[in-house]
Amino acid sequence: MNMQQDIDYSELKKFLKQQLWQEADVTTRKLMLQISGADQRPDCLLTKQDIQQFPCSAL
Structure with missing residues (x-):
């Protein structure tokens, strides 16, 4: 998991x-993929874990 302080929520806000839903x-x-680290995997999918x-x- 990435450290939250590295996450920029300004675009979402x-x-x-x-x-703009x-x-x-x-x-x-x-953001969820980035926070979980799933964006670093080839499939870019969130796992149950x-x-x-x-x-x-x-x-």
């Missing part, structure tokens, strides 16, 4: 503020 959804997916270990503070 911008999309949510502008009510699809863009926010895509950005949320990218990724979800179980996902930090609540990142939500």
Whole structure:
């Protein structure tokens, strides 16, 4: 898992503020993959273990 302080939520906040829900959804997916480290794997999929270990503070 990546350290949360390295995660930039500004793009997500911008999309949510502008009510651009699809863009926010895509950005949320990218952030979750980045936080879990799944973006470093070839399949870029969250595993059950990724979800179980996902930090609540990142939500």
